[in-house]
Amino acid sequence: MGDLLERQGLDFTLPDLARESGVATATVYRHFDDMHELRAEFYNQIVDDLLDAFRETSRGFRGIELFRRIGEAWLSTSRRWVKAATFIRSAEGFLQRVNAGDPLSAGLHEVLAPVIQDLIDDGVIPPQDLRYAVLIWTTLFDERIIVDLRTTLEWSEETVAGQLGETVLAALRAPKLPNTESTP
Amino acid sequence: MGDLLERQGLDFTLPDLARESGVATATVYRHFDDMHELRAEFYNQIVDDLLDAFRETSRGFRGIELFRRIGEAWLSTSRRWVKAATFIRSAEGFLQRVNAGDPLSAGLHEVLAPVIQDLIDDGVIPPQDLRYAVLIWTTLFDERIIVDLRTTLEWSEETVAGQLGETVLAALRAPKLPNTESTP
Numbered sequence: 001m002g003d004l005l006e007r008q009g010l011d012f013t014l015p016d017l018a019r020e021s022g023v024a025t026a027t028v029y030r031h032f033d034d035m036h037e038l039r040a041e042f043y044n045q046i047v048d049d050l051l052d053a054f055r056e057t058s059r060g061f062r063g064i065e066l067f068r069r070i071g072e073a074w075l076s077t078s079r080r081w082v083k084a085a086t087f088i089r090s091a092e093g094f095l096q097r098v099n100a101g102d103p104l105s106a107g108l109h110e111v112l113a114p115v116i117q118d119l120i121d122d123g124v125i126p127p128q129d130l131r132y133a134v135l136i137w138t139t140l141f142d143e144r145i146i147v148d149l150r151t152t153l154e155w156s157e158e159t160v161a162g163q164l165g166e167t168v169l170a171a172l173r174a175p176k177l178p179n180t181e182s183t184p
Numbered sequence: 185m186g187d188l189l190e191r192q193g194l195d196f197t198l199p200d201l202a203r204e205s206g207v208a209t210a211t212v213y214r215h216f217d218d219m220h221e222l223r224a225e226f227y228n229q230i231v232d233d234l235l236d237a238f239r240e241t242s243r244g245f246r247g248i249e250l251f252r253r254i255g256e257a258w259l260s261t262s263r264r265w266v267k268a269a270t271f272i273r274s275a276e277g278f279l280q281r282v283n284a285g286d287p288l289s290a291g292l293h294e295v296l297a298p299v300i301q302d303l304i305d306d307g308v309i310p311p312q313d314l315r316y317a318v319l320i321w322t323t324l325f326d327e328r329i330i331v332d333l334r335t336t337l338e339w340s341e342e343t344v345a346g347q348l349g350e351t352v353l354a355a356l357r358a359p360k361l362p363n364t365e366s367t368p
Contacts, residue, residue, distance in 0.1 A: 086276075093336060099336055131337070132347075139326065140324075147280075151280065155363070155364060173357075177343060
């Protein structure tokens, strides 16, 4: 499925997928009610993939070292599906999905927020709203940005992880304007 | 069309659009070969809208003042269609589209890059690749982020423009890693 998305974006049908997978069309329809469900399934898989990698890389690390390891894991884990993922992006905002209890966005927030808290505790970045900080982090490690830097600027995986990481850290040092307080 | 996108995302058909607009279905089909073309047309309109506003706001201003005015114009101009725009985002990267000669992405780059150059010349941010800087700017003023901050965190338009602007400026102060040089 990742292969098809990568080649054709959303311009394929369930029969296309059946042909590609070498199974009967009816089999595919039994698994996916429609394309919507299929994309949702692909999305679930890739976020699980990411969360597992982040949790794995978190063992025994914290603070700035963990922040950098997560950036590297983000690049290496997404390698297989990052191009395909550019086609299935949700129209809803990340925080909107966290608040709505979407388990995948909430999972990402749950893994990344404590790393931001470490950075604040260690004085690497100033005190700030964890939700805004996680939003900025996930926005800059967006799959479309990763593909753009890898292919258009031809940066290596290591360079993309490193430079995006530095950019996120710098962004989180922005002065906080008044009126950015809001109830959690 | 913006209204339909806002309510139903991409889950509407050309007949729906005809009903909504109070015209015959055949009329709509004469104007749009298919939904793909319709979305492309909507995209063209909103980027023209943005570019006109940025060019208008640029007269007589430069540097950090122009940077801030553009942020404010971004928020006020996109007010009418920002929610709808979250549904029609291209899967292609911004720099990929600039390089491919997409007139709209190229137009955005053409307007924003000189502002970055001003900031470098004035010592507000260090010397850097203008393409990377414009990519970070457009990424953080993404329509999905704007909607998220306006509705989920309930920030005012002014606060979103101000805080995103501070975040972009801070991000552009990131140290530049080796190996981020690439041929233009």
